[in-house]
Amino acid sequence: MSKFNKESGAINPALTQAITEARLSRRGLMKLLSAGAVMSTGLVGFPETSFAAETPVKGGKLRAAFANASATDTLDPAKGNNSGDYSRQYMFYSGLTELDKSLTVQPALAESWHSDDGITWQLVLRKGVNFHNGQPLTSKDVIYSLSRHKDPAVASNAFKLAEQFKTFTAVNDSEVKLELSQANFDLPFMLSSAPFLIVPDGTKDFSKGIGTGPFVLKEFQPGLRTVGTRNPNYFKPGLPHLDEVELLGVTDQAARVNGLFSGDLHIVSTLTASDCKRIKASSDFAVLESKSGMYTNLIVRTDLKPGSNEDFVLAMKYLQPREMLVKTVLQGYGDVSNDTPVPPWHPLYNADLKPRALDVEKAKFHLQKAGMTGQTVEIITTPNIEGSVEGGQLIQQFAAQAGLKVKVRRVPYDGYWSTHWTKDPIGYGSINPRPTLDMLFSQFYLSSAPNNESGWKNPQFDQLVVAARGERDQAKRKQMYGDMQTLIYDHCGTIIPTFISANDGYSKKVKGVEAWPTGMMMGYRFHEFAWLTA
Template identity: 70%
Template sequence: MTKFVKDVNLVKPSMTNTITDVAITRRGMMKLLSAGVIMGTGLIGFPDFGYAAETPVKGGRLRAAMANASASDTLDPAKGSNSGDYTRQFMFYNGLTELDKNLVAQPALAESIDSSDGVIWQLKLRPGVTFHDGKALTAQDVVYSLSRHKDPAVASTAITLAEQFKQITAAGAGEVMIELTQPNFDLPALLATSPFLILQDGARDFSKANGTGPFICKEFSPGTRSVGIRNANYWKPGLPHLDEVELMGITDQPARVNALMSGDLHMISTLGAGDVKRLRANGQFGILESRSGMYSNLIIRADRAPGNNADFVLAMKYMQPREIILKTVMQGFGAIANDTPVPPWHPMFNKDLPQRPYDLDKARFHLKKAGMTGIKAEIITTPNIEGAVEGGQLMQQIGKSVGMDLQVRRVPYDGYWSTHWMKDPLGYGSINPRPTLDMLFSQFYRSDAPWNESGWKNPQFDRLVTAARGERDQAKRKQMYGDMQTLIYDSCSTLIPLFISSMDGYSNKVKGVEAWPSGMMMGYRFHEFAWLSA
């Protein structure tokens, strides 16, 4: 019998906090490109770190800022689509399970989850949990929260994941039975993600939040800020430490950093390499660096020109100067990728795929084969997608040497995700880490994935995604995921040059925080554990 998460295979990457500076300027990088110099890989190591134990101080008001802010900000877990949404929702809601700092699913609102076959799952709810309005948590709340994702009218970002829920029923006030369409031993990790946070039965008004989470929603102003006050009846003893958290959205990166350095903010997300050096030199700030599966990717739509030509896509792949981007744009804060979304430290990583090189001769060959020598195309970039502007500029410079006229158009970040992402023939995306490959592939690569960025469709890939969920033999499962990576590597038109370390900054007054590989800002849950020194 599977007892909670004992048989679930999850990523356990080490976390990181320090790195050596790389003394290569961006101007120097362009000179290297112009001279045709290819830099060696020489990846920089990531040592482990630890924290001295301190006694938390209770109380205080912490002000933090994420890099996302728009009128589409939401308190509905079914519609969350960025790190700001995820962080806000984890303030006010809980999941049935939650991911710890090793990406292992742990009990949360579900005291236990048992399954003998991966199809029928029995959940026993934690007693004594109440919503912010005082109502006790019941099985019906869980049934409603999970079932609503299957309703097309809800427009849930997790609708393809929820398709596997064949039946969800209450077995008494404190027990839930989930029957899947087929075995999935990743279910405990899946239930820990933000879309599946638990709402009160019948919740439809998301101008406010009524959850079981560590903070009670005091204010929610989309595009501006959210304010939470401490939930005195929180079911976790001793948490949270803070009296109040103000979560702001500031899309301008220099403004975020300056607000942190001036003391207006205590904590911010999404630092650039230059910001890290600046904050460390000051001595009054700490850096959270999490080695994760986060990446920025160049999306070439496969359903329109020029991306509907496989040789054009291959030419673009051979033009990726991965080592140069890592050492200059990222200043070493990341790892080389190979055009698949699985990082090299993942236990399911396909190490047999040859690393695609930076090879301009092959790029010219495929461009000529496509009949596109001299082609003119536009790459859309935007600030706040790490490396997108610089990556586009690099491609523009490299394109000149292979017979391609690439122009870079930088557009405002505000409205980018609704106006440009997944719509432009060539543009950039930014993907936060997912706890399982099933979730990553189901949301971004399956033919019917809600965020199928390139419009790639591969029936063999779709079948493998479904089959791998129910495969308990880890060797067979690894082979399946290896085959899926091969299909992406060979024919998908999303170009992934690097995996990017998640970089957050905080005042030395902030304690209790550490890097988690599940996402920025302690897996979007810093507010539950942070405290302010006296």
């Protein structure tokens, strides 16, 4: 983990290990700050200005900390898989479209798009846009950026989504014709997501982060930090406001919050409920709560024992203390879920599927049917997945009353996603919001999805996913998505007890930030809109 690209230089392995093993204390963070190992300078300097807070101030350097940090941190949009990856990628790259805070699709690199049938799409590119290296944006860059996800050798996280892309045609330098294998009227929403950010034609080396985004890469040290400077040629007039942004990966919760209070950090992600209470008690800091579709889920593999027995899965659903998790663990920063990945506020939510109440007797009945009474199972948890440790411990208590012995094993966060996620018979996952239900279902629930967490396979569900993409009638579409949620509710092994608000803490010297339902830190794009004032 000590070897990085040549521009970054060598990193002390002990520093990286301290972060990834969640051992970075307040004292440890300060040591890194003063040594310049994580921060490029000492304490934060704010620009002096007499402007009112509501008037964007130009200049200044903002430091932010995410809870993710590992040697696999990436600038390749095809490989991003966590909030830290998404945020750094939105710093340096732009998409053809983007979502605003009302989840409305807005033009970005594509100034317009059109399709009569949902299959053939015309994308007209914005003229006069250049990459950070001065190269002009053309249709070739768009075709390369989208088509690379179809190459199995790339191992893109959007591989299943990109299977829809049938042919690309460069009509001219500023127009692309994209033909899909089947109709999908959600395409403009899909193109706003991080995997489909646009890179220069032929890019193989992503360590330089060359894109058309609001910041130009200055430094990238996987597992530690990313630094970007303002792109003076950004295609959006007046943006960004900041001269420089530094993103840090700090996995230790206390270190992030203490760094915020000390002034070493301006904004931090992934607050616990107790952190929120502490920050709200201060007059100098605030909490940014974003209601979204983010959730922590208990994954019961349905292709392995004991999850291959539907009665066992149903018993685990009846052992979820949903209200208790929201009230005690989340302290109100969340909503009860019904085990489907669709939040209650979503327009396609199936309100007929009521959350199962905690019911030890029903759990006992289904455990007996599954032949699991008196048996022992293990639930794998990790501290950095919010609510997983507490959720596992609560299940352990109630399962004992139902006749099931549960062992809760905590494992280090470093390596969790590659070693444990989707591999353990029973363990936890954490899913960030997706722009559309089609993306969510295609990436995590389709039988053939690479991230099908519970190994669930349902041909009827698969058919409905494809059919709904091409359905323009909103009433019929709602019915289709309602039917898909019913199948998940009744049969799937991913158990979602709650939706979790994305809670970020920030200094009140940071302005321009607001809640976006697309994810934490303004949908991972806070750096484009934020500014600093004294």
